[in-house]
Amino acid sequence: MRDLFVDLERQFLVLWLALRFGLNLLRARLWGHERPEALFRQTLQDFGVTGLKLGQFLALRSDLLPPHVCRELDNLFENVAPVPFELVRTVIEADLGEPMENLFSEFDPVSFAAASIAQVHGARNRDGERVAVKVQRPDLERQFNADMRNLTRFAAVFDAFGAMGKIPLREMLNEFATYTRREMDFVLEAQTADRLRTAAVCGEIVPRIYWALTSRRVLTMEFIEGVSLAKAISLIDAGDEGELYRLLPGLNIRESLHNLLFASLHQLCITGFFHADPHPGNIIFCPGNRVAFLDFGIFGEVSPMQRDALAGYVEEAAQGNLERALSYYIRFFTPTEQSDIRGFQREAKERIRRWIEIENSPNRPSSERTFAKFSDETFPSARRHHVLVSNDLLLFWRAMIVLDSTIFRLCPDFDIFGDLRTFFRKFRPSFVDRAIEILTPETHLSSLVQLAATSAKRLGDILSAVAAGKFELNVTAKESPELRRLENRRIRLIVLALLGTSVLLLTRMPAPATLRIALAAIATICFALSLFSAII
Numbered sequence: 387m388r389d390l391f392v393d394l395e396r397q398f399l400v401l402w403l404a405l406r407f408g409l410n411l412l413r414a415r416l417w418g419h420e421r422p423e424a425l426f427r428q429t430l431q432d433f434g435v436t437g438l439k440l441g442q443f444l445a446l447r448s449d450l451l452p453p454h455v456c457r458e459l460d461n462l463f464e465n466v467a468p469v470p471f472e473l474v475r476t477v478i479e480a481d482l483g484e485p486m487e488n489l490f491s492e493f494d495p496v497s498f499a500a501a502s503i504a505q506v507h508g509a510r511n512r513d514g515e516r517v518a519v520k521v522q523r524p525d526l527e528r529q530f531n532a533d534m535r536n537l538t539r540f541a542a543v544f545d546a547f548g549a550m551g552k553i554p555l556r557e558m559l560n561e562f563a564t565y566t567r568r569e570m571d572f573v574l575e576a577q578t579a580d581r582l583r584t585a586a587v588c589g590e591i592v593p594r595i596y597w598a599l600t601s602r603r604v605l606t607m608e609f610i611e612g613v614s615l616a617k618a619i620s621l622i623d624a625g626d627e628g629e630l631y632r633l634l635p636g637l638n639i640r641e642s643l644h645n646l647l648f649a650s651l652h653q654l655c656i657t658g659f660f661h662a663d664p665h666p667g668n669i670i671f672c673p674g675n676r677v678a679f680l681d682f683g684i685f686g687e688v689s690p691m692q693r694d695a696l697a698g699y700v701e702e703a704a705q706g707n708l709e710r711a712l713s714y715y716i717r718f719f720t721p722t723e724q725s726d727i728r729g730f731q732r733e734a735k736e737r738i739r740r741w742i743e744i745e746n747s748p749n750r751p752s753s754e755r756t757f758a759k760f761s762d763e764t765f766p767s768a769r770r771h772h773v774l775v776s777n778d779l780l781l782f783w784r785a786m787i788v789l790d791s792t793i794f795r796l797c798p799d800f801d802i803f804g805d806l807r808t809f810f811r812k813f814r815p816s817f818v819d820r821a822i823e824i825l826t827p828e829t830h831l832s833s834l835v836q837l838a839a840t841s842a843k844r845l846g847d848i849l850s851a852v853a854a855g856k857f858e859l860n861v862t863a864k865e866s867p868e869l870r871r872l873e874n875r876r877i878r879l880i881v882l883a884l885l886g887t888s889v890l891l892l893t894r895m896p897a898p899a900t901l902r903i904a905l906a907a908i909a910t911i912c913f914a915l916s917l918f919s920a921i922i
Contacts, residue, residue, distance in 0.1 A: 392528065396529070396532045397536050400533075400536060403429050403432055406429070407426070423454060423455045424458060427441060427459055427461060434529065435502050435503065435530060436533035439562075439566045439569070441459045443562045444459055445459035445460050452766070453766075466500055466501060466502055468505045473523075474497075474505070474521045477521050477522060477603055478604050481601040481603045482599065482601055490510060490511060490512070491510045492510040493507060493509040494508040503526065503570060503683070504520050504521055505520070505521060506519065509606075511596060517599070517607065517608065518606070518610075519599070519604065520604070520605040521604055526570065530567075530570070534559070534563050537559055538556060541559050542556060565777070572601065573600065575682045576605055576682075578685045579592055582659070582660075582661060582682065585657045587652045589645030589648065589649060589676050590676065590678075591670075591677065592678070593607040593610055593678065594607065594608040610672065611672065611673070612671050612673070614671075615666035615670070618630055618666075618671060618796065619666055622796065634671055634672075636673070636674075638675050639797055640797055641675040643796060643797055643800060644805060645677050646669065647793065647809070648809055649679075650664060650785065651700075651813075652809075652813065654696065655696055656693075656697070656813055659686075660687070660785060661684075661785070662684045662685050662781040662782075662784065663683070664788050664789055665788050667681075669792070685781075686782060688778050688779065692718070692776075692779065695714045695717040696779075698710070698714040699715045699718075700806060700810075701810040704806035704807050705807065706742050708735070708739055708742060712731070712734060712735050712738055716730075718775060718779050719768060719773040720773065720774040720775070720776075721774075722773065725771060726772065729771050733767045734767070737763050737764065764783075
């Protein structure tokens with residue numbers, strides 16, 4: 387019954403805000419006093435935490451909304467008013483099961499950061515270690531669940547009338563709900579921090595988690611000393627660089643940005659598990675020119691194949707290899723039956739060509755050399771040609787956009803392409819180097835054996851099923867020749883790669899040198915053909 391009252395209360399709020407937005411939009415169109423996107427952002431803000439999170443989610447969806455709307459919704463990532471300390475105490479004691487005095491020797495009642503889901507307080511644990519305690523706003527989940535029930539009802543009506551065209555509104559709301567509930571689970575956020583810290587590179591800091599003081603609504607982590615990039619930017623914009631260097635003596639901004647770029651690229655392109663919200667408030671300049679990441683509620687993870695495509699694209703673009711960059715780039719997008727693949731590829735090739743040309747022209751202003759400018763053209767093109775992109779890839783692009791816009795604000799002449807080339811030389815060897823690594827004794831042998839054994843077992847299972855007359859193969863016919871071509875290319879690539887791996891393993895067997903050389907040559911040809919299949 388209580389949930390019913392909450393649902394009704396929130397329904398009336400939704401209807402009132404929708405009516406007010408419609409009237410304000412009509413007034414703006416007649417007299418032009420306010421921008422429609424600003425009215426939309428304000429309406430979402432007035433809807434409370436669900437509106438703030440929905441706006442933040444839509445700010446990432448540059449595949450659905452125009453760039454100027456996404457930029458306006460980016461303002462919803464700013465700080466919001468904190469809740470009173472007594473409510474914070476109630477959440478901590480309810481979740482951790484003890485009075486605060488038994489948990490912390492000191493606890494600052496004034497928060498130093500507050501956002502839509504939680505606020506952060508400084509404290510010391512019982513061992514006297516300085517910690518940061520992130521506490522979720524009370525009664526958040528129940529309000530959010532009520533809003534999602536109501537929004538799903540409204541979405542069902544919109545979908546029934548086709549108000550959003552081919553975009554299924556309920557499906558998008560389900561994605562948003564999953565995305566937001568993930569942020570509300572601080573245990574998951576703590577696990578994300580642990581996973582990122584395990585893979586951290588030199589110059590990167592991820593705070594340690596205090597698991598005894600962590601629960602679903604309370605997250606306690608190591609306190610990081612330093613200056614946030616947001617504060618550094620505000621001091622530099624105000625012409626007060628002296629204060630920045632007083633707060634952090636020995637700071638070398640260029641070296642710190644170099645470490646930030648390398649740490650982010652390692653997450654994005656090497657491990658594939660990444661901090662997806664690296665805005666200036668979540669990055670800290672630390673002593674020794676190291677950088678720390680904070681707030682791990684928004685994260686992304688791409689599959690090994692996606693990671694290889696992303697890394698290959700960034701690497702080839704940094705090297706100025708247009709055709710190779712394009713061959714990786716088009717793998718980010720999924721065609722549909724309505725897709726115009728050739729038209730999308732033509733536009734993509736021209737965009738990449740111009741971007742490479744601009745990035746290799748240091749005299750161009752930094753405003754022309756950003757990922758944001760590039761993506762402003764990419765996603766409208768994807769919408770026009772009816773190709774899809776996954777949410778994790780959208781998070782990847784947003785992370786890259788935030789990263790390079792932050793770097794250019796602090797250091798307009800920073801050579802991002804130069805650092806990209808250095809990064810890939812260090813962390814991603816060339817194809818020839820990787821082939822030599824595979825052919826050298828002991829290197830990756832166990833991985834190859836595991837791959838070959840797994841493939842052999844699967845092939846044996848299939849052959850046994852065929853022999854027993856039990857093998858079934860379900861085939862769905864697609865009319866699009868572009869889709870057939872893409873699938874055939876993938877099959878060729880996999881078959882050739884497996885054949886090359888199998889032949890390569892034979893070179894490890896006792897045999898005359900001439901035979902081993904011949905087998906190695908056959909394996910090399912298979913790998914070369916596989917690579918050719920991947921790029922044509």
